[in-house]
Amino acid sequence: MMRFILPLVIFLALAALLFVSLREDRDPHLVPSPLIDKAAPAFNLPQLHEPAKKFSPANMKGRVWLFNLWASWCVSCREEHPVLMALSQQNVVPIVGLDYKDKNADAEAWLATGGNPYVLNVTDAEGRIGIDYGITGVPETFVIDKNGVIRYKEIGVVTPKNLHDTILPLVAKLEQEP
C-alpha cells in the first residue's frame, strides 16, 4: 500500500506547488526592489513644462510624495491615468512625474488633452534616472517619505484597489511620522 501512497503524496504536493505558482496574481516580473527603505536616488533634471527650471527629490524634503514614472508612448500608463487624475483631485498627496524616454512635445500634448495629475514633471529622455530607480518599464510608482526615503514601489499600473488598500493607507501613516 505504502508504495502507492508515497508517490501519490509527492505528486499531489508538486501539483499544488505548480498550481499556486500559476495563479494570476503571482507575476514573476515583480522583482522585489532593493531600494525599499533606502534614500531615493538623487537627480537634478529639467522640468517638462519649464526646461530652464530643475527639480531634485531634495526639494520635497518634509513632504510625503508619489514619484510616478510614465511616458506618452506607454499604453498601461493611459490605463493608470484616470486613477492618478482622481487622486490628484483629492489633494492628499502630491504626484511628481518623470517622463521616461519620451519626446517633450508628445508628453506635453498628451497631458494637455488627457489632463495633468502631476504637480510637476521632469524629463529623462535617455532613461538614466529610470535605471537609478531600478525600473524595468513604465509605469512604476514610488512612495517617498518626509526624509526622502523610498517606502514602497508599485510595479506596473496603480489600480483603484492597490491605491486604496496599500498606497493611501501608507501615505496616511507616513504623514504621522516626523
Added chain:
Amino acid sequence: MNKLLIAALLGLLPIASWAGEAKDLAEDPVVEKRMVALASNLRCLVCQNESLASSHAELAEDLRREVREQIRAGKSDKEITDYLVARYGDFVLYDPPVKSYTVLLWFGPFALLLCGAGVLFYQLRRRRKTVPETNLSAEAHQRAAALLEDEDKQ
C-alpha cells in the same frame, strides 16, 4: 526595377537599426568584449530568460550602454555588478551569492541527492532482509551440480 530596389532597401532596415551598437563595437572592441563578458552573466529584467548581452529589449540596450560607459570610466567588473545589484537586486545575477534565502537554491539539489541515496540504501538493505540466502542441503547441492553439468554437456 524600382520595386525590386525598394524591396532590397527594406531588407536592409533591420541591419540599419543595429548600426548604433555595431558602431560601439567598431570603435572599441576591447570595451565591447569586456561588456559582453560581463553582460552574459547578468539577467535582462524585461525578458527574464535572456542575458543582458543577448537581449534586444530597450532596457537591456540602456543597461549595456551604462556598463560600457562604466568600463570606459575605469570601473572594475565587481564595481559594475555591484552598481546593478544596488538597483535591481541579486535577481540580475545569473550566479547568485550564497545568502540565507538562496540556501535552498544552492544546496537543495545536494539535499535531494542525499535523500535519494538514503532511500536507495534503505531499500537495498530491506531487500536483502526479505530475500534471505537459502541454505542448500548437501543432497540438493549435488542435484544442482548434476543438473548444471547435464546442461553443459548438451
